[in-house]
Amino acid sequence: MLTGTTAQAAPAANCPGHPDALGTSRTLVVDPRQYPLIGTMQYAKTLPLEDREVVLTFDDGPLPKYSNQILDILAAHCAKATFFLVGRQANANPEGVRKMRDAGHTIATHTQNHPGNMNQLPLDRAQKEIEDGIASITAALGDGTAPAPFYRIPGLGRSDVIEQYAEAKGLQIWSADFPADDWRPVSSQRVYDLAMQRLEAKGKGILLLHDIQARTVAALPRILSDLKARGYRLVHVVPATPDRPATPTEPSQWQLHPISEQVATSRWPKIPNFAYTATAALPAPALSHSDWRNTAPADRAQRRALRDALWSQQVTLVLDPPALPVPASSVFKLPESIRVTMLYSPPSARKPEPTAPAAHEVSAKQAARPAKHAKHGGKGAAKHAAQVKPAKKNAVRMAGLKKR
Numbered sequence: 001m002l003t004g005t006t007a008q009a010a011p012a013a014n015c016p017g018h019p020d021a022l023g024t025s026r027t028l029v030v031d032p033r034q035y036p037l038i039g040t041m042q043y044a045k046t047l048p049l050e051d052r053e054v055v056l057t058f059d060d061g062p063l064p065k066y067s068n069q070i071l072d073i074l075a076a077h078c079a080k081a082t083f084f085l086v087g088r089q090a091n092a093n094p095e096g097v098r099k100m101r102d103a104g105h106t107i108a109t110h111t112q113n114h115p116g117n118m119n120q121l122p123l124d125r126a127q128k129e130i131e132d133g134i135a136s137i138t139a140a141l142g143d144g145t146a147p148a149p150f151y152r153i154p155g156l157g158r159s160d161v162i163e164q165y166a167e168a169k170g171l172q173i174w175s176a177d178f179p180a181d182d183w184r185p186v187s188s189q190r191v192y193d194l195a196m197q198r199l200e201a202k203g204k205g206i207l208l209l210h211d212i213q214a215r216t217v218a219a220l221p222r223i224l225s226d227l228k229a230r231g232y233r234l235v236h237v238v239p240a241t242p243d244r245p246a247t248p249t250e251p252s253q254w255q256l257h258p259i260s261e262q263v264a265t266s267r268w269p270k271i272p273n274f275a276y277t278a279t280a281a282l283p284a285p286a287l288s289h290s291d292w293r294n295t296a297p298a299d300r301a302q303r304r305a306l307r308d309a310l311w312s313q314q315v316t317l318v319l320d321p322p323a324l325p326v327p328a329s330s331v332f333k334l335p336e337s338i339r340v341t342m343l344y345s346p347p348s349a350r351k352p353e354p355t356a357p358a359a360h361e362v363s364a365k366q367a368a369r370p371a372k373h374a375k376h377g378g379k380g381a382a383k384h385a386a387q388v389k390p391a392k393k394n395a396v397r398m399a400g401l402k403k404r
């Protein structure tokens with residue numbers, strides 16, 4: 001990429017004419033091959049950010065009507081972001097891709113056609129989506145350079161084969177650490193609220209937004225101003241190249257939570273599923289219960305009630321040790337290098353404080369999704385996120401207690 005080789009702090013002073021700008025505090029250079037799967041919405045690892053560091057990501061563009069406004073807002077804050085572009089959109093608006101590049105943002109890819117069922121496509125079609133997307137964006141860049149080897153799956157619809165393929169290609173799959181639901185029919189106020197609430201809950205991370213939504217355009221200025229006011233710092237992420245080595249990091253920095261917090265439960269990978277397999281008294285959840293594409297408004301209240309019930313049940317089950325398999329003693333003998341932080345493991349088991357998910361977390365998963373092009377939080381993702389979120393909140397709290 002073309003920008004950001006310096007790593008020193010760059011506060012407002014580095015944003016001429018905008019004394020209240022958020023700025024971009026540092027550039028983080030990452031080697032995609034070193035950590036091929038990142039983003040705690042789905043994975044155990046995420047970017048090695050310090051507390052109160054934020055990475056902005058925008059998906060589904062370029063769509064000039066809104067993408068250009070997003071670029072203007074970012075420019076007014078000297079804020080650098082990563083754009084996950086759709087190949088078909090790039091073909092239609094190649095100048096939009098170059099605008100992003102010329103403004104110093106990181107250009108990444110998000111398939112050619114944004115299929116909503118990436119995890120169900122045959123491997124050859126999934127590969128073609130990824131490859132065509134990269135080719136279209138390379139063509140749009142027009143200077144022979146390729147986009148960054150960062151890739152986000154539409155709808156966060158991960159699968160083993162996609163991940164294996166991406167890794168073999170040297171692509172780093174970016175999930176995210178928290179969304180702001182800006183692809184749903186919510187108000188810009190709601191987008192702002194969710195972005196800040198979820199960031200405050202985690203303290204740092206990758207924010208997933210969309211540059212093709214009016215509500216995102218409306219929410220972004222306040223998000224950036226508030227990041228500044230609350231002492232957050234923006235990090236710009238670029239890929240390592242032969243001339244630009246990766247920022248030195250320790251493996252532990254790529255874990256959202258300290259390993260010591262998680263190791264005892266790191267081999268209990270299926271705990272959230274207990275909520276679905278042991279709910280005899282509740283109506284059996286169909287796949288559609290976690291699928292926003294199939295949500296009729298009339299069903300929302302019912303589904304919300306169901307999800308609430310499931311959450312309550314989950315917490316109860318997790319707090320009941322006899323319901324869980326006893327981990328093998330080998331769990332506690334894992335060498336440091338292969339300890340896996342399973343963020344799905346609810347720390348509430350160790351901190352018996354039954355916590356119902358905030359209403360917005362539940363309702364967000366239930367809301368219908370509107371646009372064809374914004375499929376984040378899709379079937380798999382919604383399910384994952386719904387299972388993970390309350391646990392993560394507690395996990396963050398636990399982690400915070402241990403820290404310094």
Ligand SMILES: [Zn+2]
Pocket residue numbers: 059060110114154155373374375376
């Ligand atoms: Zn998308």
